Amino acid sequence: MKTISTQVCIIGAGPSGLMLGQLLNDIGIDTIIVERASLDHVLSRVRAGVLEQGAVRLLERAGVGGRMHGEGLVHEGFAITCEDEIHRIDLAGLTGGQSVMVYGQTEVTRDLVDRRAETSGVTHYEVEAVELHDLDGDRPYVTCRVEGEELRIDCRFIAGCDGFHGASRRAVPESAIRTFEKVYPFGWLGILSDVPPVSHELIYASHSRGFALCSMRSMTRSRYYIQCNAGDSIDAWSDDQFWSELRRRLPPEIGEQLTTGPSFEKSIAPLRSFVAEPMRFGSLFLVGDAAHIVPPTGAKGLNLAASDVHYLFEGLQAYFGDSDSELLNAYSERALARVWRAVRFSWWMTTMLHRFPDHAPFERRILETELAYTLESDAAKSALAENYVGLPY
Ligand code: FAS
Ligand code: PHB
Numbered sequence: 001m002k003t004i005s006t007q008v009c010i011i012g013a014g015p016s017g018l019m020l021g022q023l024l025n026d027i028g029i030d031t032i033i034v035e036r037a038s039l040d041h042v043l044s045r046v047r048a049g050v051l052e053q054g055a056v057r058l059l060e061r062a063g064v065g066g067r068m069h070g071e072g073l074v075h076e077g078f079a080i081t082c083e084d085e086i087h088r089i090d091l092a093g094l095t096g097g098q099s100v101m102v103y104g105q106t107e108v109t110r111d112l113v114d115r116r117a118e119t120s121g122v123t124h125y126e127v128e129a130v131e132l133h134d135l136d137g138d139r140p141y142v143t144c145r146v147e148g149e150e151l152r153i154d155c156r157f158i159a160g161c162d163g164f165h166g167a168s169r170r171a172v173p174e175s176a177i178r179t180f181e182k183v184y185p186f187g188w189l190g191i192l193s194d195v196p197p198v199s200h201e202l203i204y205a206s207h208s209r210g211f212a213l214c215s216m217r218s219m220t221r222s223r224y225y226i227q228c229n230a231g232d233s234i235d236a237w238s239d240d241q242f243w244s245e246l247r248r249r250l251p252p253e254i255g256e257q258l259t260t261g262p263s264f265e266k267s268i269a270p271l272r273s274f275v276a277e278p279m280r281f282g283s284l285f286l287v288g289d290a291a292h293i294v295p296p297t298g299a300k301g302l303n304l305a306a307s308d309v310h311y312l313f314e315g316l317q318a319y320f321g322d323s324d325s326e327l328l329n330a331y332s333e334r335a336l337a338r339v340w341r342a343v344r345f346s347w348w349m350t351t352m353l354h355r356f357p358d359h360a361p362f363e364r365r366i367l368e369t370e371l372a373y374t375l376e377s378d379a380a381k382s383a384l385a386e387n388y389v390g391l392p393y
Helices: 015-026 039-044 053-061 066-071 105-118 239-248 301-322 331-353 361-376 378-389
Strands: 002-005 008-011 031-034 073-075 078-082 085-089 100-102 122-124 128-133 141-146 149-154 157-160 178-193 203-206 212-218 221-229 263-277 284-286
Touching: 008 015, 008 141, 015 031, 015 053, 015 105, 015 157, 015 301, 031 141, 039 105, 053 066, 053 100, 053 105, 053 301, 066 105, 078 361, 085 378, 100 212, 178 239, 203 331, 212 239, 221 239, 239 263, 263 331, 301 331, 331 361, 331 378, 361 378
Parallel strands: 002 149, 008 031, 008 157, 031 122, 078 203, 157 284
Antiparallel strands: 073 100, 078 085, 128 141, 141 149, 178 221, 178 263, 203 212, 212 221
């Protein structure tokens, strides 16, 4: 078996792994990324669309702010519709001028992949049989198969950036990990279509037929979602059926403006809330979706990956730069404090805006009142806005 060594072995070349790898490489800390999928597959993923300012700043620090600022859209508000009513949430006015950046995760990933190549970062794609070893000691290692050859990677730390279905969290003894989970009784059916978005800002639609979201990737490429049954297949949804259902969930004055066209991407994502505690096991640190999942309603998944990376990067920088372990030892507590606030917000927005098939009339009335109160109260809208733009790191 061939053996190589690095300071930090990163498992997963999604946003978490690529952001962390770039920040570390840029200050001279050596990393190797091992990724199960092909580069093409990694670059083909669609997923998130909204970046908090903290994530924007982190990406700027990683040297990938150029195209984001050139092509991304700064949004200072969004709308919530309730049947035929339209309510704008003035993010900037409610948060002293803060905004979010609409820039697709696909583009973030492309920018990070290109930057890593420019700065000679080592990434192995299509890696098989990744296993983590000796997490309890200070000489952990990863074994895997690269192009049919067995490889051992000796390192000081392992960053588990391999998402919800990855190997990292599974490498931790069950007795050492505590998980919290809520699975929602519906999914999101999403499409991409090269048609102009129906509005210049996002629209979160609460309707008796179900939730819908009007988003975008640019002013010529729309990203739309409708709440669907958890067991639905995309084969059950033609483009015409999708457009017709989306239009029925929007106020008529918006639905009439909808430009439809062929979808070139169509997928159904299940919705769950999930947190694993703690996020550190000896020399292994769990980052991003490897440690937590949120329903996309609050646009927090990718943004939590960014704040995890921020905390872990600070810890590794102090450890390798000043032999100071304090921030590393605080990683899990710091990250989880922000994770749970985003998990709460994402659960709250999801519960308030979706229709739950198993809710009794009382629950339904309570949620209708939650939404009505939120839309009429400046205090409630301020709380919504400060969570949506992102709580401080
Ligand atoms: P990722 O899952 O993105 O990346 C993990 C990487 O590890 C992948 O490349 C994977 O191939 C690799 N990997 C897995 N197992 C491995 C192994 N054993 N060895 C090596 N590599 C391995 N968030 C939002 O904010 N808004 C959204 O609309 C939204 N939509 C989503 C839709 C879907 C279908 C999914 C799954 C997620 C969505 N998310 C959304 C959340 C998403 O954006 C994540 O938060 C984000 O991708 C997190 O990034 P990572 O932590 O890097 O995990
Ligand atoms: C998206 O554009 O994909 C998107 C935007 C906001 C969300 C979820 C997804 O809350």
